[in-house]
Amino acid sequence: MNTLTDIEFRPLVIPASIDAPDAADFLEMVRVRNLVYRQISGHDDHAIAADELLPHFAPSEYEERNMWIVVDGDAVIGRAAIDFPLENDSKVGFWLIELQQDSWSRGIGTAAYELIERTARDRGRSVLQSWAEHPAALGPTLAPPTGFGTIPEDHAARFFLRHGYSLEQVERNSAFDLTAPFDTVERLLAEARAASPEYRVVQWFAPTPAEYVDGYAWMKSRMVTDAPAAGLEFDEETWDAARIAEHDAKYVGRTMQVTAAQHIATGELCAFNELVIGKDRTEASHQEDTLVLKEHRGHKLGTLVKCAGLLSWREVAPLSPRVITYNAEENRPMLDINEAIGFAPIAYEGAWKKVLS
Ligand SMILES: CC(C)(COP(=O)(O)OP(=O)(O)OC[C@H]1O[C@@H](n2cnc3c(N)ncnc32)[C@H](O)[C@@H]1OP(=O)(O)O)[C@@H](O)C(=O)NCCC(=O)NCCS
CATH class of the missing domain: 3.40.630.30 (Gcn5-related N-acetyltransferase (GNAT))
Structure with missing residues (x-):
């Protein structure tokens, strides 16, 4: 050696x-x-x-x-x-x-x-942040100030602590079994449609069609401001057509499906969900961003876009065994939706932060 x-x-x-x-x-x-x-x-x-x-x-x-x-x-x-x-x-x-x-x-x-x-x-x-998976293990655990979730005090956790980092948030990694029956997804979708008559579902594959660029850009800009960040620090982001084009170019060679809820009267895009898979359609699928704009919460739009997305994904990637997703452990509204759909926890990540002096 x-x-x-x-x-x-x-x-x-x-x-x-x-x-x-x-x-x-x-x-x-x-x-x-x-x-x-x-x-x-x-x-x-x-x-x-x-x-x-x-x-x-x-x-x-x-x-x-x-x-x-x-x-x-x-x-x-x-x-x-x-x-x-x-x-x-x-x-x-x-x-x-x-x-x-x-x-x-x-x-x-x-x-x-x-x-x-x-x-x-x-x-x-001066603000350094990093994420690591901490596989389940026996022994001492650590909890973040949010009070939600714990991780084992493992080799990676000790490494962060020794270098002056604090655990700010625990993220849950969950999986949805795409090989199981979709009855629950269909039932939840029907309930969500009934609860949101002023909205319709629209879908596209990256690259984003011109008619959706502005609405998608606004929703993407809200991801950092509207998702629970605990003690982590993120910059406000400005998104426009050029940034959407750069984002979409990252998915060239892979398939990204975006499922959005559109307010019928105004045409405004109000919620969205992204599902991604690579060229190998037998691999796991990844759910990336999901968001309901704050002004449009309370209409089951989160359930609407997730369930509509999963149902059409069955046709897009019929050989993919599961969908993987990440959520903050304190994000109860999102976890409630995922748990009802059938997502089950498989692992936990720690989000770590250090402020340099
Ligand atoms: C977390 C990670 C980066 C740590 O790297 P590492 O090379 O094992 O870290 P170091 O060797 O510098 O320190 C780890 C331990 O080795 C000890 N060590 C340091 N130098 C050593 C040496 N020359 N000989 C023996 N042990 C040594 C340290 O004291 C420390 O002990 P501790 O666990 O009791 O605190 C590595 O385990 C890893 O890649 N993990 C998977 C990915 C991950 O979780 N990354 C986290 C950041 S994204």
């Missing part, structure tokens, strides 16, 4: 395509990413193909991405990254360090963290 001084943090080269001559490090980064997630979660539902991840690394007007691969001799054993939103006066940075399990407890994580914190300070960022 090499010593810590032999470990290299090599800035990731972003290739033009995954077949480009300089794509080797990117391919290794994706391999180690998928391996680490399998080691933590015990399944491959978080895996993504290299060509489907690459568009997320395209230069962006809205975010600066910095990533390094962790190289031990000839072997890529992990990755480290910190992203800086480019909103005005942003103080935040979002980071990750992911090492394959046989490289833990050698001080590599700590060395990577020094690089992360130094990079954040150099960019004038």
Whole structure:
């Protein structure tokens, strides 16, 4: 085994395509990413193909991405990254360090963290935040100030604590079984339709059709302001047609279905739900953003867009075994809907924060 001084943090080269001559490090980064997630979660539902991840690394007007691969001799054993939103006066940075399990407890994580914190300070960022899955384990647990949820005080939790982080929020990862009968979804959809006669369901696949761009942009801008953030800090985001186009370009090669509720009288889009799957239609599907605008809550629009989305998803991805989603553990209104539909918890994540002095 090499010593810590032999470990290299090599800035990731972003290739033009995954077949480009300089794509080797990117391919290794994706391999180690998928391996680490399998080691933590015990399944491959978080895996993504290299060509489907690459568009997320395209230069962006809205975010600066910095990533390094962790190289031990000839072997890529992990990755480290910190992203800086480019909103005005942003103080935040979002980071990750992911090492394959046989490289833990050698001080590599700590060395990577020094690089992360130094990079954040150099960019004038003072609020650092990171998420990690904490698999169920016996022993002591930690609870966030929200009072909702706990995580085991495991290796990753001790790592965060030792580097001055506090646990701010617990997120629940749930799964919906797409192979089971849809009776409940159909019943809930019928109830939601009956409770929302002033609204209709509209659906599209990314890229967003021109007629929905403005409404979708407004709803996307409300995600950071309207979702429960506990003690975490997020910048207000401005979304317009250009930002929607950049967002949609990240899903090139994958399928994103957006199901929205439209107020019939005004044409306003008031709620939406996103479902995503890659080229491999036998993999797990991912539910991404879901939101009901504040002024339109109380009409069962959350249930409406989720159930309508799941029902048509059965035709889009009939071989996908399940849908994976994440919710804040204190987000009772959203969890009530998901639990009624049949989503069941499978894992918990911690959201961690440190304010640099
Ligand atoms: C969390 C994670 C990044 C930590 O990395 P790591 O390399 O194991 O961390 P370190 O080795 O620097 O420190 C971990 C432990 O090893 C000990 N250690 C540090 N240097 C050491 C060395 N040279 N030899 C032996 N042990 C050492 C530390 O004291 C620490 O002990 P503790 O768990 O009792 O606090 C890593 O486990 C990981 O990738 N986990 C999966 C992804 C994840 O959860 N990431 C969290 C951030 S997104």
